[in-house]
Amino acid sequence: MSMPRINVGTWFENLVNWLTDNLSWLFDAIGSAVEGTVNGLADLLLWPPALGLIAALAVAALWLRGWRFALFTLLGLALIDSMRQWEPAMETLALVLVASVISVVLAIPLGIAAARSDSLSRVLRPALDLMQTMPAFVYLIPAVFFFSIGPVPGVVATVVFALPPGVRLTELGIRGVDREVVEAGEAFGSPPRRILTRIQLPLAMPTVMAGVNQVIMLALSMVVIAGMVGAGGLGNVVLDGIQRLEIATGFEGGLAVVILAIFLDRITSSLGDRSAVARAEKASARA
Template sequence: MSDAAMKLPRVPVGEWFDSLVTWCTDNLAWLFDGIGSAIEASVDGLTSVLTVLPPLGLTLVLAVIALVLSGWKLGLFTILGFALVDSMELWESAMDSLALVLVSAVVSTVVAIPIGIAAARSDVVSRIVRPVLDFMQTMPAFVYLIPAIFFFSIGSVPGVVATVIFAMPPGVRLTELGIRGVDPEMVEAGEAFGTPPGRILTRIQIPLAMPSIMAGVNQLIMLSLSMVVIAGMVGAGGLGGEVLEGINRVDVAKGFEGGIAVVVLAIYLDRLTGALGEGPSMLRALFTRRRAAATVPVAVASAAGTSN
């Protein structure tokens, strides 16, 4: 038997996907226009907010937030890191990238957490969602840009859409993992007291799963930052555009400076979201002092009662 007879017929998966994209472009243009307008308005609005204050003013605001939530180390890093970004004349590009990452992270979180909760509460949903998440995580990020350009043209919108798709899976997985990892006895105790399922979810499961959920949000933000350079390829601008320009010109200095600015943003957002999972640093310290102060009189009274 010849090799031609043994060869399997080609399955035109790419052509089918191309036909689907064409159909969506022709019939759902109104939907994509609405989504694109909302994303563009969000990114532009947040960029305007971030650039209202001068670099020094916003740096101090970000440092105070870091000081309250994480501690003096992150506060000091914020001042030094963002001062370095400003000294490299990359402040506006950094704020553009920060706005893009924050919008992408918010959209991803709003979509990922409900899906994770549904997957944790239903095995059927979990079995359906899991292969979809595998597909989203393993597909090369560049591939997402092709339909995104078709649907939303060039600019920040396709960058945000591709970033949301690429960054969402960890948020779904860790939310499901956190809720499924809650001690069943805690849930059974709530059910024994007649607590409705909705309150068990909001009062028991989600609070106990919050460290895992926040770890998912942290990973989601980190993946969003990793897409900054790729988003620059479709005209999203920001630090991705700076790095891409350095690559095109083989300008090592420009590319390295853009990469350093991305690292500063990544460290700041990583430490900040990590601190949110534990609770604000200053509030933790205040709570510990009050609890210690309240414990001393009780201990003294207990000792006095024992001596008597």
């Protein structure tokens, strides 16, 4: 005896077809907005001479973290330029930044809502599990159905994969705020919105920033997969290398991804260290 066949896959396919037929106007609107933003940002990053932008980023690195990181930025980004990967690297940076901003904009409110409602949190958890563990190719194909080939399905697939840690860490951060401190806000008659903005979010900020950092890291890890649907950038370089069995090209593309990843990771984590709470902790440690 065996289970009767449940056609989950067919249902999903029917849903995708129905969405393609009926909501194409919505997908077109989203698609052109995202594509415009990614291309615009990439053009902006490529507008100044590469070495000029590298110098500017090195100065920013010096200000945020210090001279070691500034030196890494200078040498790392210069290496990307010397490997002739500057243009695909900036395309990738644009795609990653747009996908990360979309993810964070969705993740933080979702995380806040989940922290405030146990039932939403319970519903959200398996959905996030699904987004993180479902193989990317499975939703890459419907994304191509909706948005056709180009950077947009890449961004969409990246958002799906990178969003969950943003939601989870925001929820964790807000739930982790000392109950008594939140109670103090309530006891003095502060409305919930002010408690959120004045107490919960500032105190959760280090954890939320860790979430933002993870979002960006996961977005970078999707670069090659996004390249498969024509998102361009370093993903294309790596794929070319694989397809033509050119070890050198593949390695250079991959190395450029790693350099970008380290740069973005250090930048975002130093932003987390600059939050009011992190500064307060440092000041207290000195006392």
